[in-house]
Amino acid sequence: MSIDLKTIKHISKLSRISVDEKKAEKLAGDLNSIFDFIEKLNELKTDNVEPLTSVAETTLKLRSDEVKSKNLRDQVIKNSPKKNEDYFVVPKVIE
């Protein structure tokens, strides 16, 4: 199995992390060595094994429908790198 540069670029797009050629090549090398090591799992037959998502052997607890969080606008916006009085501000979205 080999991860090529095209795949690296595709994943970097999905991850919203920009990569240039040099970085892509380095990443391809790293990922290939990591996946070589991961491939070990293929030694195991797991057809009849239930996947384990959480080790917590309990089910979801439900909370009551109460409004507890008050208006936190100042707190919520405070840390934003760009904002105005009311909103988070981001560069124009182009569809």
Add this chain to the structure above:
Amino acid sequence: MSDITKQSLSELVENIKSKKLSSNEVTKAFVERSEKSKELNAYITEDYANVLNKAKKFDEKPNLDLKLPGIPMAVKDLFCTRDLRTTAGSKILNNFVPTYESTVTQNIWNEGAILMGKLNCDEFAMGSSNETSFFGNVQNPIDKNLVPGGSSGGSSSAVAAQLTPITIGTDTGGSIRQPASFTGTVGLKPTYGSCSRYGIVAFASSLDQAGPMAQNVKDCALLQEVISTYDEKDSTSIDFKRNEYSKELTKDIKGKKIGIPKEYRVDGMPKEIEDLWKKGIEYAKDCGAEIIDISLPHTNYALPTYYIVAPAEASSNLARYDGVKYGFRAEGENLIDMYEKTRSEGFGAEVQRRIMIGTYVLSSGYYDAYYLKAQKVRKLIKNDFDEAYKKVDAILTPSTPSSAFKIGEKTNDPVSMYLNDIFTVPVNLAGLPGISIPAGHDAKGYPLGLQIIGKAFDEQNILNIAYAMEEKINFKNNITDWWVK
């Protein structure tokens, strides 16, 4: 008292309770030592002026019924602390100041402790040597240019160097136990669901657990009893009966059955580790425990499983760092451009690498082959432990396959770095508690640790075994204060 910082947490608590020491005296001593220890780079953010104020305030009206009365403490910078910068060791959170407090740290402050500052760690807890931190390497007080382990490297360094009487770290694949082992300290990773994850910067949600890091087992037990609470704000927090671990601590482990898994004798394991393990078995026998050989057949698959599950969850958990709501933002021509630049400049290389791995294993066409497969193998790994625990009460293994290595030694080889966690990762995958205690030194004089793995929610038992063995081992850390200025 000039040797305040040499005292254990339990001694300090005792001395404050009996009014032999004030919080101010204790706090001042640790602040002074921390200030002289900048070369270790254990801190990311210091809060000395505030902590001294808090100590004075505590002394004005001391509540001595608390479990941690006026005890100063620095914590890993993965815990969100109200009004004090929380970075997770990342540029992307460089200027982030939470308006809220993690449940675990809140529990600590509720028992009277006061915050000294935030300790260095690998970026988003992704690393085994603290070398991925945006805020630089941390020195291991054992020797210059030695890594303190990771990801809780600032924490292990700070405890070993006595910059803080005790601390908390987080452990996703070994991030408490491995640095504890590298620094000659004690580190406990509790059962998944024991400590709330609320307010802890997430790495891999199904694996992350906070836990205490201390100079001895008793201190560790005391802090564990403070931080472990059921929390409605964390849907994976588990409501079980929690012990008063320090009060119920006993060295009487007679008749306890301790399993020795043959699969942990990995290829190329240094003889020193093998010898340490044998010594550990003898100590356990001396304490009256019964040694039983067991098998955990899927041990070798734990690391590959971990390197699918953890990056997958991380790739999604770290999607929120996009330059919109908080943290670092790089300017961009449009939204997507801004995202890509922010995340490319804001995250370090290891974090980017893991996000990429995680994105890949979840992506269309690869999900079944990697992510689903890993979840199935995770089940097999858990089954191994379930099976073993029908025969034994706990399992004894080495904590790490080697002692601490030099800074820079493994940075160019991610896989060899990942192999560091070979003995600790299975424990996270199975959600079990595990404790690392210092058990000896290698030829270079570097500490080595042993790991005791327990049944789920059976922290008391492994603390007891560790407590009993600690006495037999009688470990002494070689701290020379080489960094103190």
Add this chain to the structure above:
Amino acid sequence: MSKNKSEYLINRHDNQYEVVIGLEVHAQVTSQSKLFSTSATKFGAEPNTQVSLVDAAFPGMLPVINEFCVKQAIKTGIGLKAKINKRSVFDRKNYFYADLPQGYQISQFKDPIVGEGKVILDMPDGQKEVGIERLHLEQDAGKSIHDLDPKNTFVDLNRSGVALMEIVSKPDLRSPDEVNAYIKKLRSIMRYLGTCDGNMQEGSLRADVNVSVRKKGTKEFGTRCEIKNVNSIKFMQMAIEYEANRQVDLIEDGQTIDQETRLFDTKKNETRSMRSKEDAHDYRYFPDPDLLPLEVSDDFIENLKSEIPELPDEKKKRFIEKFKLSPYEANILVSDIETSNYFENVIKKSDVKLATNWIIGELFAALNEKNLEITESPISAGNLSKLINLIKDGTISGKIAKTVFEQMMEGDKDPQKIVEEKGLKQESDPKALEALIDKVIDDNRDKATEYKSGKVKLFGFFVGQVMKVSGGKANPQLVNEILKKKL
């Protein structure tokens, strides 16, 4: 066959095309707080004032599920006669967008809370069953505002994390009319249940519309396009019409249809491709490790079943059987929970037939004219009931009743009082009427003579005169009787 008459087909040259439509309806769950956080869900709040640290995805914040939203989803499932899944799983749908703070939406992918169900539509040519594929719970996103600033987009997270039910239909719909009926029925069921207010203006009900076309008679589905986020029935119908014709044109032109996501431009009345193909979406769904599987017991579901009110289909059946309403009348009266409540309140104490006529006739017309909902009706059910009783017992005539009704529309006044104050009570005293009639005959001697000589048409004239002189208050039935005698 009448069935063929209403069939919706697109004709091009010699070919007839059938349109196949499936809907993914996003219905906002009626709840006080959000699906995974405790902030409020009120519509129209100031921007970013209903945003918790969880909604804005601050580091270390974790989701905790709202029990009421779970109940609402299950109730809706019961209302759709659907299978309730006792175990369901929340997954993360990963993608980046300014108004998606977590970088993922918590949704249900493989194991939704509700499975297959059905909805019955009442079409002019009979009933039609539309299959429901599934219903799942998910978080709403925030809002990106593009038109407040030339260079920037503003983000409001008030909606972020609000609970939505995504209700996915099977591709069973065949025309814009059926889509109209389907949405209305779905809305009606949810409003009966109180699980979604169905307010389309406020965005509580939106739909993604899947459209494909195929030559009439073929079994295989054509390639479908998904028209995203359409927020009114009218737009859905327009979008379908445009899109179906676009696809037919492509096929007729020998071209293929790309499976893609499209947007309906309400200004230009056309759909257009939303995203370029190379930026194909890969949502990387996986179970949310911050949440455990959601499990509900049989008891939990049974308790909810016991809370389910009578739903429109059952109510319609009862109205027809018990009150002998026509299917048409019953349909109108059950179409909305508020209307049926109003109707049932009116008939508690008055005649069903009259109530039906007055509600469907006068009341609806008057409300329509004033652009009011039945819940805003100036006339309460109690007072309409009184008015109907005044007619029934002969206190006022139907004609006077209309006058009284008009005054009631000006403010919820007791009809009895209006009648008394304005002296509108019907004159039913035979003696008084006789005197009145005598006078009218006296005043119109010549016409009386003509009548007697055989010009019976003039009877109407005399009735009119009597009514006029009585100011409309004379009991028409008695007037008739007495007049006949006297003439």
